[in-house]
Amino acid sequence: MNTWTNIKRISRTGFIGFLRNGFISLATVLIMATMLFVMGTLMTMNAALSSTLTQLQNKVDINVYFVQDAPEKDILALKDSISQLPEVASVEYISSDKALEQFKERHKNDQITLQSLEELDKNPLGASLAVRAKQTSQYEGIAKFLDKEDVVGGSKNAIIKNINYYQNKSAIDKLTQIISASRSFGLLSTIFLAVISILIVFTTIRLAIYTTKDEIGVMQLVGASDWYVQGPFIIEGALYGFAGGIVSLIALYPFALWLGAPSQALLGSFNVYTYYVSHIGLLFFVLVGAGSFLGAIASLAAVRRYLRYKVAKQV
Amino acid sequence: MIRFEKVTKFYNGGPAAVDNITLSIESGELVSIVGQSGAGKSTLLKMIFAEEQPSEGKVFFEDRDIATMNKKELNVMRRKIGAVFQDFRLLPKKTVYENIAFAMEAAGQSEENIVSDVPYVLDLVDLSEKMDNFPHELSGGEQQRIAIARAIVNQPDIVVADEPTGNLDPISAYEVVQILKKINDLGTTVILSTHNKEIIESLEERVITMDQGKITRDDKSGKYVL
Structure with a gap:
């Protein structure tokens, strides 16, 4: 059997599935986009925090x-x-x-x-x-x-x-404390929100695939290998993430534009809009990349769950 | 071709659904399995393509014990068996053409074969004009004919049909059975479970009667007797 032919068929089936799933695809993409938007916001906030803290540190x-x-x-x-x-x-x-x-x-x-x-x-x-x-x-x-x-x-x-x-000791100590507390807080909240986002993505994709769980059994009964059954779903999951990443990236733009001047007024050295524009490559890589990867992994996990029913249930 | 050796199947500690059955089906036969609901017909058929495993005894496919097959061998075996079900089990988000092409793709067939064979089997079941429809746009009888087309497209050695006429009106049921008969005439082994009396009598082929998990009759040119 030709691997290349298989890859082509799996990709095409994944694409068609993504398009035909219509409303489910749309809902999944929007949820992914919301989660990735939160991640993008977190990235920007961390950059703002880091820049502000460095600026503070340089004053000492x-x-x-x-x-x-x-x-x-x-x-x-x-x-x-x-x-x-x-x-x-x-x-x-x-x-x-x-x-x-x-x-x-x-x-x-x-x-x-x-x-x-x-x-x-x-x-x-x-x-x-x-x-x-x-x-x-x-x-x-x-x-x-x-x-x-x-x-x-x-x-x-x-x-x-x-x-x-020695005159400034107490002020410097206090500043040291604030800086290290802010850094830990930034890190913890990032991890916390990232974990929640990942869980939501996994659940959403599982629900999207749940609707096709009987089909998975039929595909197996027709003699499709596990890989051939899973492949299109992995492509579909990656597409959800890819589309979600693009949507979130576009959605971040007006916010960056709107918050650009106020952020500079508040933080001094940090402009949200400038950051967005100068880091667009990184944001694309992280949001679209993480989205596609997460989508694919979540899909794989979900399909594997339904593959475990070696048997298609009698209706 | 298919052999059951002292096969017993229990579901969750209940009474035996299939009780100590020994049975052999030869290549080229058309075998009807009849019996009331719960007689064990479906369980028997499910054990052929390993949708269920026997609790005791062995099932052989072409002299291989199915229980000893690994995943890959199981997939290869399933491609040699065309399965037809009472509830059709088509893929709802694929068109008629794609449903049949999927079975060929899964078997690793070339694109040329798919392009030439799918219309051929659709013609065989007389549904060429519905090629681009989705299953929900077809009647029950049409869906079952699509399911049969999918079952035979890979030229299987054997077609297993579990109550294929169960959900169909008499005319559609008759058409489905005629298609199965035609497939058998072309040399494919067909195993059919049903409780449709007229169908059995019209076929004049081997009939196995089951009751409470046991085989009560096995007639070479049988009648439906309960």
Whole structure:
């Protein structure tokens, strides 16, 4: 027997079944589309959460302030050794000149402050290092490292005036907690909703196939192999998922468009519409791919159930 | 061709539906099995294509014990048996043509064979013009003739018909039996279960009478006697 002929026949039978099932196909596709829409929404929400949290995290850093006459060579040496810590994402050196520039920029509308700055004959600001960790929970370790006496070779910590971690400790700890709680919540709700969606898809497809369970028995009695009976149903299930994926992808578009500007206003860095447009390939792959795959698997599971009745029931 | 050896079948601990039957059917025979409802006719026929398994004893198809066949061998065997049922069992979402083509596809027949054989068997049962109709658009007699066309399209060695006339009016019943007779004349073994007296008497072929799971008569050119 020719495998290619069989594949052709099975695909054609699956397609015809999908089209002839009419209302059942339509209902199944719509339910699949709803579930995949929820998945698409979850994906976008997770991306929004992740982007917002990263943005928050990037706002946190600790600053090491140096005494005014600290030699630049020592500061740069310290910068190098901090950079080598595995927890550190970046270290930025702000010289005292640059600090003055930034101070002026920040107070450009505040004439009194600027005038009083003019009164001083020399730059009152010291140099500093802005240290950014990969995770907010790692700041404590970095602060402890800086506290160690021999961190700056011979000149000891004499050049460090102040590390602002301790003033900000409670805020940083709180933020760390919020970030990790949000991440866990995002993950748990995703898993929860994904499991519910999968169960609904399985039940829906089983109901769609339930209506044809007597036919499965007849096909077996005519001498069709298990594979030949199951094949068209697997194709049909995959088609439900494929069509559902496309519908959900199209349905997400107006929502993305509508929520684009408000999301940016609320979250700052994240625009739902921009995300939708730039990740359309990924969304297509996940929704249509997951839909087709789930549909096929759910169909297979359902048909196998009815195949177990080796016997077509006498009516 | 088909042999039952001391076959007994129980359903869920009830009394024996088929009780210690030994029976042999040769190639080319037309055998009618008669008896009242519950006599065990259907159970006997179901054991031929392994829709039911015997509780005791053995059923042989071409000298092979059916119980020892694996799935693949069972499928091959079923393709050699054309089955016809009282309730037709057509696939409701397939057209007449597709119903018959399905049996050929399942048997792995080529597209050319399907295109030439399906119209041929439809012509044989005189339903060529209903090729593109769905089963629900046909009368009971027409559906049964389609079921027979499906049963014979793979040129089976044997056709098993379980009360094929049970749901039909006398004229349709007569037509169905005439088709079965024609199939038998062309060399195919036919096993037919029925309780239609006129049919049996008109056939003048072997008649096996069953009562309460046992064979009570087996006449070479039988009459319907209860």
